[in-house]
Amino acid sequence: MRAIFILLFILASNLLPLKAQDSIALHYSRLLSTKQIKTDLIILSSDIMEGRETGSNGQKLAARYIYQQFVKAGIKNFTSTTDSLGYFQNFAIYKKEQATANVEAYGKTFTNYNDLLLSGFTDYSNKSMDLIFLGTAPDSSYINKDFSEKAVLFLSSNLYAAAIKSNDIVMASQAKLVLFCNPNQTNQYTELLEKRKAISPQGMNLKSEINSNFNPYDSINDHQSFIRYKNRMHTYQGAISNATASALLQIKTKRLKQILKKKKLKQNEQKINQFAFNFSLEYNEVETENVFAFLPGTEKKEEVLVVSAHYDHIGKNETQIFNGANDNASGTATILEVARKFQLARNNGHTTKRSILFIAFTGEEKGLFGSKYFVDNSPVSLSNIIGNLNVDMLGRTDQFNDTTNYIYLLGTNHLQPKLKVISDSINQISANLKLDYKYDTPDNYLYRASDQASFVKHNIPAIFYFNGIHADYHRASDTADKIDFEAINRVSQLIFLTAWELANE
The missing domain is CATH 3.50.30 (Glucose Oxidase; domain 1)
Structure with a gap:
């Protein structure tokens, strides 16, 4: 396996300079913009999105915003075009009405x-x-x-x-x-x-x-x-x-x-x-959509890394909008900014060996529907998906932490144990977060609670990045003013470098 991050230890000891390719990865990870993450998160969790309930007008507004950000960054769809239809994976759900x-x-x-x-x-x-x-x-x-x-x-x-x-x-x-x-x-x-x-x-x-x-x-x-x-x-x-x-x-x-x-x-x-x-x-059929963006690789183009976050939330009622800033406008903003910097590196001639598919999933709050639909109807053979990095709920603290300088990682010790080695090594020369593995067991319910579960079910290795549950979870009080945007940037650096390593090893 390449050394980005076995060399990290050498770098720390000042014995050897960092390899050129790895220094490129560090360079672009440090360009991740806290300001842009904040802008995306605030827009996605604004009242105009109406809580982004699956199938609602607000969810579709959010889908369009995500698509527009991919296009604006110059990232093409899965067919390597900018045809708007190619950015969406449409599917239907049945919504139960009152009996x-x-x-x-x-x-x-x-x-x-x-x-x-x-x-x-x-x-x-x-x-x-x-x-x-x-x-x-x-x-x-x-x-x-x-x-x-x-x-x-x-x-x-x-x-x-x-x-x-x-x-x-x-x-x-x-x-x-x-x-x-x-x-x-x-x-x-x-x-x-x-x-x-x-x-x-x-x-x-x-x-x-x-x-x-x-x-x-x-x-x-x-x-x-x-x-x-x-x-x-x-x-x-x-x-x-x-x-x-x-x-x-x-x-x-x-x-x-x-x-x-x-x-x-x-x-x-x-x-x-x-x-x-x-x-x-009565069950009414409701249309909804996942949103794609695709960066083709070079030597190992057929092999694909999936970087994902769900963008839906639980909607609104007659008196309140459940904005879902932490859950999960934070994760969606993260993958958008990570995608931008991969495209920026590509624009400057720095491609990856493997392909990367960025996906914003819908239907997570209803039962992981978007990711379940994806793995059952994937445009990529599941045998060619080398892993999934899934992001859900960043920028807040839970009952076990009084600062945001930490992240829970789940999945690193399961289907591909090297993911923990990679994560630990990368963290030492990038964000220097507290990597908490307390939930990192295959039987932990949180490991099944977000979209990585749909990949794990098919024996695809995954890392789940997560800041834990807090008092505003699924409440109208989950708003953007409570988010630590710098903390999201630090985790984004870890995700960017992990994706870079997996796409180039």
């Missing part, structure tokens, strides 16, 4: 987001469904019972706690539909209803290019998770209003309060009632 549901009984119809707050995963209809009243649902009322294709209703003094009890009932009894209400506090249902109405549906699934028949369970690809949740996939749960409970059970609200207090049912209150139940989901 339509209704219950019909005794000549009345009760509807979702009014009388009911039901959730579920699939369409279902039953014209004559048995309803079993469990009172306050002691364990003896549902454990070792088989309520398959039946509905149960129970009372609780806390609707939030009742949701947990509802899961227990489903798992223990196979109940198809679980309803719960709090007859003591009408306002609790009202508050829950208003909260649910205010939250736009966030559920999304990646559209399969192999099978056009959409399956909402496609995203549950872990076998253990599938086993754990298989009993809940075809079930429906939720709170209902007191008036709805009273009508379905044919028991007055006053009596429901007594039952909740005394925890006892009369014999005639244990009869099985019946109603009609209908539940349906």
Whole structure:
């Protein structure tokens, strides 16, 4: 392997001058512009981008900005042209809309987001469904019972706690539909209803290019998770209003309060009632896009290093914009500036042996959709991708650090251990950061939490650069004024030199 950074130790000892090619890398790494990183980050996290939720207008504005920066820097697309279409990898996701549901009984119809707050995963209809009243649902009322294709209703003094009890009932009894209400506090249902109405549906699934028949369970690809949740996939749960409970059970609200207090049912209150139940989901197709830029190599042009960051975030609600300055306008600004300096070096005749593909991924917040789509539909053979450097959340501190002069590295000890040697060596003559490897184990959940996971799944070595979780994570308070831009520049130097080494070794 080349010496940029075995020679670093020699350089430190003043025994030999740095090799010419390596001094070139250092030169361009030191040209990385804090000012430009700041400009990109502030624009990407501005209110005009509306939180960059996947498929939204704000996300598409951000995609266009990224594309424009690549073009402005003179970096071509994957087809080595400046045709705008060549900078985008378009794909579709399915966005789950609010469920339509209704219950019909005794000549009345009760509807979702009014009388009911039901959730579920699939369409279902039953014209004559048995309803079993469990009172306050002691364990003896549902454990070792088989309520398959039946509905149960129970009372609780806390609707939030009742949701947990509802899961227990489903798992223990196979109940198809679980309803719960709090007859003591009408306002609790009202508050829950208003909260649910205010939250736009966030559920999304990646559209399969192999099978056009959409399956909402496609995203549950872990076998253990599938086993754990298989009993809940075809079930429906939720709170209902007191008036709805009273009508379905044919028991007055006053009596429901007594039952909740005394925890006892009369014999005639244990009869099985019946109603009609209908539940349906709508999935709207939403178009979104990854953004590419490509620097072809020379001697090993077919071999490709991927440098990536996700540019999407979680969007906005009626009152707030979740700007996502740290998550992940910071990473996007980083790869843009690293790409510029590679192109500047190229303009001056300093090419790399291997090719470098810069990718800004969308859909990360929804389940790594952009990177999953890329590896499944890559314009480059996966066997030719030599590694991935992925950047997510820079320029802040977490609970373990009181300065920004550090970076967590994940993946360096997994598929390609030399990545740790390279990182340590480069760091000594560049940013001189504290390289923290505390999360650098293959089983750490953070290693699976960003887009490098999509590459690792295909045994492609990766480094994940990350500053940790902080109190503003996924909050409207994740804003640009809290970012240390010089800290991002220091990490950018480490990333630039690591990319240079991997592209030239």
